[in-house]
Amino acid sequence: MQLLIKKAIILSPGSKFHAKKKDILIKNGVIESIGDQLAAKSARIIEAKNCYISIGWFDLFADFCDPGNEQKETLLSGSHAAAAGGYTDVCLIPNNQPVTSGKSAVEYIKSKSDLVTLHPIGSVSKNTEGKDLAEMYDMKLSGALCFSDGKKPLQHTGLMLKALQYIKTFQGTILQIPEDTSVAPHGLMNEGLISTQLGIQGKPAISEWIMVQRDLELLKYTNSSLHLTGISSKRSLDLIRQAKKQGLNISCSVTPYHLLFSDSSLNTYDSLYKVNPPLRTEADRKALIKGVEDGTIDCIASHHIPQDWDAKVREFEYASSGMIGLQTVLPMLLQCEAKVNIERWIEMLTTNPRNILKVAYKGIEEKQPACLTVFSTSEKWRFNEQSNLSKSKNSPLFGHELTGKVLAIVNNHRTAIYE
DSSP states (O other): OEEEEEEEEEEOTTSTTTTOEEEEEEETTEEEEEESSOOOTTOEEEEOTTEEEEEOEEEEEEOOOTTTOTTTOOHHHHHHHHHHTTEEEEEEOSOSSSOSOSHHHHHHHHTTOSSSEEEEEEOSBGGGOSSSBOOHHHHHHHTOOEEOOTTSOOOOHHHHHHHHHHGGGGTOOEEEOOOOTTSSTTOOEEOSHHHHHHTOOEEOTHHHHHHHHHHHHHHHHHTOOEEEOSOOOHHHHHHHHHHHHTTOOEEEEEOHHHHHOOGGGGGGOOGGGOOSSOOOOHHHHHHHHHHHHHTOOOEEOOOBOOOOHHHHSSOTTTSOOOBOOGGGHHHHHHHSOOSOOHHHHHHHHTHHHHHHTTOOOOOSOTTSBOOEEEEEEEEEEEOSTTTOOSSOOOOTTTTOEEEEEEEEEEETTEEEEOO
16 A cells, blocks of 8 residues: 655654655555655545654553453454554553453453554553562563553552562563552542532542652662653652652653643533542642643653443442543643643654653654654544544543544554544
């Protein structure tokens, strides 16, 4: 197949074509030529206003629910949603049934890679029970990219210490949602004025930043590598900023919805906004935006958590947490009022996550295999039953017209075009 992308601004730092508007011809998954006014017989042509092309987007934290909860998502449906959202690579958390806690589970997920490359995240503890270390080295040899207990953050300080020490033997990385679950274990949203007004049991921000503080101390002691994801509070960000100044090997990511929404979105008891970590105050949201602007936040992580209809359409207290997000990351970021240009957003979606996990990548150059995302910052589309490729639809953006559209991805010698 031949694909000709016309008049696209190339975002590929280090490439001689970076920030230039060019035509790109791709043939059988390889960048054939980059130039001006290219032509090719029988090629599919993409030409759009405000068109950009970057290396393929990379997500650090998504749940495809497979195996075990395929009614919510499967590896196939999740891959389709990821591709339509611009992602060529997705890291999958281990909270499946069975848990990604051994060689066979890692190999099962890797074998399902196709257009989208699936990267299994191996569990830190056996079956994410938080008691004993899993066979992380075996999983690493089988293809696990990093290690985490996913939606069940490690509570045991001694076990976290051992994990950080152990991964140093193979230059691994621990990925953690920072949350002390013993602090307000029944909290349903951020503890604050809004939760008081609504009469909903809250979860204070200290449950997050006290764990950030613990993990940073362990990181300093071990001189290991740690990535904190789902950062939601100003205090957490301040601690990470200080740790970076001290030279610790710490990185962090934020979800698009924590940049866009605050706890005031829950004023109508809408369970679509019930997520974990919870949406915090407007002051916290603005602090996160500041963290994007000053570079403290390294990456955008989708935290794509599918939930079926029964899990969301029920009393707020009993509704499950989570929001799908892979397909809507671009329009959510474009809605955010952060004073950054498109290059900064793309850096947070492409090179930064790869550098954190030590994944090799090549820039956009001629004669190289293509790993590309093509998108427009001005194209409009409606997120609805027809366009949604996930098996779930637990998103507050469902049914809305959005600005910012992925036009195509090319990866693993395969191409998907979205018209």
